[in-house]
Amino acid sequence: MNIIQSLPRSLFQRRALALGLVLAGCLGGIGIAQAQNYPTKPVKVIINFPPGGVADQVARSITMSLSETMGQPFVVENKAGAGGNIGGEAAVRSPADGYTLLMTSGGMVSINPAIYPKMTFDPVKDLTPVAAAARVLVYLEVKPDLPVKDAKEFIAYLKANPGKLSYGSPGNGSSPHLAGELFKEKAQVDAVHVPYRGAAPAMQDLMGGQIDFMFDPGIGLQNVKAGKLRLLAIGSMKRSPLFPDVPTLDEVGLKDFTADTYFGFYAPTGTPAAIIEKLNTEINKVVRSDAFRDRLLNMGGEPAPMTPKEFGDKAHEDTERFGKLIHDRHIMGG
CATH class of the missing domain: 3.40.190.150 (Bordetella uptake gene, domain 1)
Structure with missing residues (x-):
């Protein structure tokens, strides 16, 4: 029987615990020193x-x-x-x-x-x-030549043209993509999703008219202010302080719509x-x-x-x- 085996179990366990606490304290001290x-x-x-x-x-x-x-x-x-x-x-x-x-x-x-x-x-x-x-909030924006003035008109236009309009996103599963799918589900409309490798190229195609609308995470708001895009609604439960007169989709009738x-x-x-x-x-x-x-x-x-x-x-x-x-x-x- 070796020395460790001969020690009373409780005594050995206490010493092991004490050693563990010492080591933990040392490692903690090293971590703090690293952070400093x-x-x-x-x-x-x-x-x-x-x-x-x-x-x-x-x-x-x-x-x-x-x-x-x-x-x-x-x-x-x-x-x-x-x-x-x-x-x-x-x-x-x-x-x-x-x-x-x-x-x-x-x-x-x-x-x-x-x-x-x-x-x-x-x-x-x-x-x-x-x-x-x-x-990050998402903003429902459409190309300026789309014949709609507000979100309700846009929903009606989509219903009259099922599957004919397209929307872009930064990619599958991104918040703008999920916002688009949530919008389609709550508004009971159909549109084609076009995924991009990021929000910037999607915004470029919206500006160029290759796609019809987009849930913008904010990079296109200067274009909205310049009149190059039309902002219809906010995809959040509260309005944006930048556009206090623009309603949320919840206010438009899509209850509890939030895609922040x-x-x-x-x-x-x-x-x-x-x-x-x-x-x-x-x-x-x-x-x-x-x-x-x-x-x-x-x-x-x-x-x-x-x-x-x-x-x-x-x-x-x-x-x-x-x-x-x-x-x-x-x-x-x-």
Whole structure:
């Protein structure tokens, strides 16, 4: 019998527990020290949508400020495709050391697992919420030569022309796509969905008349103000302060219509908690700033400072909110 076996079990267990607590304390101390020094080199921020879209604009606004306040460059890298899955996988496969972050819509985490049956990673398990950045509304916009003046006329026009009009989105499963499908279901109309690789190319085709309407996440609002597009309604439960006279779809008669989504930052699971906490604190400082709020307002969005847990809970809520729609409308990833 060796020495360990000869020790009374309770005594051995107490010593093992004490050793474990000491080790945990040491590791915790290391994590805190890492966070105090973090970052000591450039941080890569993967945006899983193309340049020019909401995720890109929001990320660049925040990373510019983080580079100044945290003393190291936050370098943006766009990796678009597969509804955000390509950029998501790149983030998941990166070291969990705080030097690779992902900026994405909540939909990639909450929606994509339901519409992409063969994802190579599990975003809920493989990514850790860091900080939300923005609540993004969607705006129902039509090309200016469409013979309608308001949302009610538009719904009537769609009913008179079933399947003849088309609408664009940043891709299958994106919030503008789900908004379009929710609109079709609640209004009982038919239209053809045209998915793009991001909101910017979809907006270009709306401007060019290749598609008839779009649920815009905010990038086309300057074109609305310039009279190049016609805004008919807001896809949220409350009106936009930018367009206080434009009704919500709920007000038009599509009860409880809301297709808001949240954009924010994630890190590979296993990233030290102390680093996550530090990033959350610094990102929330930017999100709460007047400069960021004003810029986001011009894009039609709202700041959304949250704790990591609150951000994760929002993604879970979206899964519950859109799950039935995805099933009923047979929405699949492209």
